[in-house]
Amino acid sequence: MSLFRIVYVSDAVGDAGAGLLPLIDIIGASDRNNRRDHVTGVLMRHDNQFFQAIExxxxxxxxxxxxxxxxxxxxxxxxxxxARIEHRLFADWAMAQVDAPPALGRLLSGMPAEPMAKTQVERILSDTSRTMASAS
Ligand SMILES: Cc1cc2nc3c(=O)[nH]c(=O)nc-3n(C[C@H](O)[C@H](O)[C@H](O)COP(=O)(O)O)c2cc1C
Incomplete structure (x- = not known):
């Protein structure tokens, strides 16, 4: 079965942009649904924006x-x-929530044109996945 990874950024609306409760709510639903659907990934919030990868x-x-x-x-x-992927980067996580690394702040504030953005996105994801693997 082919696997895919989608990465997006979005603008948080209202309360969703700050505080822990909205995140807990989102992660709760994500955990439940993503386990059922064999979806994995990571979610970050930075400066009123969400950055999420789903696999x-x-x-x-x-x-x-x-x-x-x-x-x-x-x-x-x-x-x-x-894009189609060979391997999951977040295989052990129905939806991991992590603090945004500085590189995400730079990406979101600059939003460089393709293909620069693509390289940066890939680096942020692989760095995050590696950090999580070494921490677990
Ligand atoms: C930034 C953001 C990320 C989300 N990520 C997921 C996710 O990975 N999986 C998921 O099922 N729902 C996610 N949600 C919630 C969905 O939009 C939706 O509310 C939920 O899937 C509905 O689930 P339910 O029908 O079980 O209540 C996310 C919501 C937001 C705002």
Whole structure:
């Protein structure tokens, strides 16, 4: 079965942009649904923006993107990457929530044009995945 990874950024709306409770809520639903759908990934929040990577089968990712696009806690979803992958970077995580590394701040504030953004996104994800593997 082919695996895909979608990476997007979005703008948090209202309370979703700050505090722990909105994140706990999102991670709770993500954990439940993503386990069921064999979706894995990572979510970061920085400066009122979300950055999320989701990995899984096409049908499950498309369904999740549909729910994400309908979710009023964020808007203006910009897909940075959507590609077939050989391996999951976050295989052990239904949805990991991590602090944004400085590189994400730089990416979000500059939003460089393709293909620079693509290289930066890949580096942020592989660095995060490596950090998580060494911490667990
Ligand atoms: C930034 C953000 C990331 C989210 N990530 C996920 C996710 O990975 N998986 C998921 O099922 N829902 C995620 N959600 C929640 C969905 O938009 C939606 O509310 C949820 O899937 C509905 O689940 P339910 O039908 O079980 O209540 C996210 C929401 C936001 C705002």
């Amino acid at each position: 899984g089968a096409r049908v499950d990712l498309d369904r999740l993107m549909g729910r994400l696009r309908a979710d009023r806690r964020h808007m203006n979803i910009r897909v940075l990457a959507d």
